[in-house]
Amino acid sequence: MSENVRVRFAPSPTGLLHIGGLRTALYNYLFARHHDGEFILRIEDTDQNRYVEGAEEDIIKSLKWAGLGYDEGPDINVEGKYGPYRQSERSEYYQKYAEQLIEEGYAYYAFDTAEEVNDMRERLQKSGNPSPKYDAITRMAMKNSLTLSKDEVDRRLEAGEKYVVRLKVPRRETIRFEDEVRGFVSFESHGLDDQVLLKSDGLPTYHLANVVDDHLMGITHVIRGEEWLSSAPKHILLYEYLGWESPKMAHLPLIMSPEGGKLSKRNADKLGIPVNVRDYIQQRYEPEALVNFLAFLGWSPGDNREVLSLDELISEFSLDRVSKSGAVFNINKLNWFNEQYLRSRLEVDLLPEVKEIIKEYGFDGYSDEFIMQVIKLMKERAQLVNEFVSQGQYFFEAPQAYDTKTRKKAWKDNTGDLVQAYILRLQKMNEDDWEPAKIKDELKNVLAEKEVGFGKLALPTRLAVTGMGFGPDLFQTLELLGKDDVINRLKKAVSELG
RNA sequence: GCCGCGUUCGUCUAGGGGUCCAGGACGCCGCCCUUUCACGGCGGUAGCACGGGUUCAAAUCCCGUACGCGGUACCA
Numbered sequence: 215m216s217e218n219v220r221v222r223f224a225p226s227p228t229g230l231l232h233i234g235g236l237r238t239a240l241y242n243y244l245f246a247r248h249h250d251g252e253f254i255l256r257i258e259d260t261d262q263n264r265y266v267e268g269a270e271e272d273i274i275k276s277l278k279w280a281g282l283g284y285d286e287g288p289d290i291n292v293e294g295k296y297g298p299y300r301q302s303e304r305s306e307y308y309q310k311y312a313e314q315l316i317e318e319g320y321a322y323y324a325f326d327t328a329e330e331v332n333d334m335r336e337r338l339q340k341s342g343n344p345s346p347k348y349d350a351i352t353r354m355a356m357k358n359s360l361t362l363s364k365d366e367v368d369r370r371l372e373a374g375e376k377y378v379v380r381l382k383v384p385r386r387e388t389i390r391f392e393d394e395v396r397g398f399v400s401f402e403s404h405g406l407d408d409q410v411l412l413k414s415d416g417l418p419t420y421h422l423a424n425v426v427d428d429h430l431m432g433i434t435h436v437i438r439g440e441e442w443l444s445s446a447p448k449h450i451l452l453y454e455y456l457g458w459e460s461p462k463m464a465h466l467p468l469i470m471s472p473e474g475g476k477l478s479k480r481n482a483d484k485l486g487i488p489v490n491v492r493d494y495i496q497q498r499y500e501p502e503a504l505v506n507f508l509a510f511l512g513w514s515p516g517d518n519r520e521v522l523s524l525d526e527l528i529s530e531f532s533l534d535r536v537s538k539s540g541a542v543f544n545i546n547k548l549n550w551f552n553e554q555y556l557r558s559r560l561e562v563d564l565l566p567e568v569k570e571i572i573k574e575y576g577f578d579g580y581s582d583e584f585i586m587q588v589i590k591l592m593k594e595r596a597q598l599v600n601e602f603v604s605q606g607q608y609f610f611e612a613p614q615a616y617d618t619k620t621r622k623k624a625w626k627d628n629t630g631d632l633v634q635a636y637i638l639r640l641q642k643m644n645e646d647d648w649e650p651a652k653i654k655d656e657l658k659n660v661l662a663e664k665e666v667g668f669g670k671l672a673l674p675t676r677l678a679v680t681g682m683g684f685g686p687d688l689f690q691t692l693e694l695l696g697k698d699d700v701i702n703r704l705k706k707a708v709s710e711l712g
Numbered sequence: 713g714c715c716g717c718g719u720u721c722g723u724c725u726a727g728g729g730g731u732c733c734a735g736g737a738c739g740c741c742g743c744c745c746u747u748u749c750a751c752g753g754c755g756g757u758a759g760c761a762c763g764g765g766u767u768c769a770a771a772u773c774c775c776g777u778a779c780g781c782g783g784u785a786c787c788a
Binding site for chain 1: 713718719724727736738739746751752780784785787788
């Protein structure tokens with residue numbers, strides 16, 4: 215094990231935590247735990263315009279739900295050594311290092327307004343430059359501390375004029391670094407522009423804040439999404455100019471939509487894929503299942519195992535087994551994982567949850583014993599706990615309607631008579647005899663008497679009692695529902711279906 | 713457009729020169745179990761993007777092409 219691993223998950227609170235964000239957090243977490251290192255949560259709230267109230271709480275709640283505990287974060291400040299953990303509370307650092315960069319000639323003040331920069335870009339575009347930049351060439355025609363006299367710069371600064379601090383990207387330099395998942399990657403500096411480091415509102419951009427904080431917080435490995443790969447060279451440059459050793463970098467493949475492209479709120483909704491972790495919480499996915507599924511979106515242990523606990527994931531995880539290409543999100547597979555985890559849960563442990571769901575459905579007054587029976591009957595057939603109630607609603611109320619397909623198939627002209635005969639026999643049954651085998655015997659008696667096959671009465675009975683054409687064992691279902699209820703439902707069906 | 717990254721069954725992936733006429737999982741199909749549906753069991757379907765090299769031998773190495781994705785902001 216390499217010593218002293220420190221990694222961080224650094225989301226910006228611009229909305230609910232996205233499923234892709236959770237995957238990034240997970241990989242960081244697995245890596246940290248595998249190496250006995252620390253996992254840190256840092257909130258990157260440097261864009262005041264995009265800040266969303268409650269987003270931080272959602273991030274924290276989501277991580278907790280998924281079981282990804284962090285060692286340091288906005289709500290866990292360890293000895294104040296590395297904190298605070300919100301970038302909005304760390305302005306002094308960014309200010310300080312921006313100034314250091316300027317003094318040492320690696321950055322400069324720029325006074326151009328947004329419009330002026332835009333004009334420059336448009337002008338260049340019109341004259342045939344497809345990707346105009348604020349760079350080594352163009353900066354000499356702009357208003358900045360490289361072109362203005364020192365007196366003029368001081369005057370503007372003193373007058374409180376708005377400015378940004380830009381990184382002075384070298385004209386010709388190859389920036390090469392080794393990515394833990396992709397190997398060596400290299401960029402030419404002339405393809406980069408003079409990145410704004412400090413915005414005119416005094417807050418840093420991601421690039422500066424990220425580098426400063428990762429260094430100050432002792433981060434050893436930066437594990438983040440591939441969308442950051444292109445800006446990595448800017449970060450490498452910053453580490454160099456600040457005289458710091460760069461942490462190791464690992465850029466994770468993106469999670470893709472089945473329709474192509476990065477999985478986004480828009481294209482996912484359309485396909486019925488929840489994108490926010492909150493949605494999975496609400497739909498009562500098993501957190502272990504989601505985690506297991508996410509772990510395998512871009513990584514695998516190398517053997518044929520797929521259902522792995524968090525502990526197993528921790529001991530198996532390594533960055534060199536992370537794949538390089540994007541992974542399409544397959545909700546079907548997630549549901550399969552959920553099914554695996556749901557089955558492995560103890561029936562008693564499911565009770566409180568199922569009781570909650572029942573309550574949400576507005577049903578009331580069911581004993582724990584009754585609910586436990588429902589759980590036993592439904593457990594092997596559901597993928598999601600919610601289905602215990604949504605697919606088994608008939609345990610809690612008489613069917614409101616009868617499935618038309620089953621009705622067409624099962625309810626024939628003579629069915630009413632058969633059901634009527636069954637009702638008569640059931641009515642004569644002793645309460646003490648109300649058990650699956652005997653209920654079934656009575657049905658068989660009707661069959662023998664009328665000389666028809668099992669399906670002729672069993673399916674109509676199921677339809678009458680549950681409103682559906684499938685479900686758990688019919689006679690166990692009837693037993694659980696109780697004699698009175700069953701007879702009432704059968705009668706109702708006869709009168710409604712003929 | 714430019715820059716960067718990628719490409720093994722429909723999807724997630726194993727495999728990184730011979731043991732691969734490519735293995736597992738999800739899905740799909742069939743059979744068995746079940747007088748329902750599911751579960752379970754068994755079997756099947758389907759893939760190395762393309763073209764050139766290198767090599768006795770290439771899914772695996774190299775080059776090119778195509779395609780996909782990401783980036784190209786005083787957003788992260």
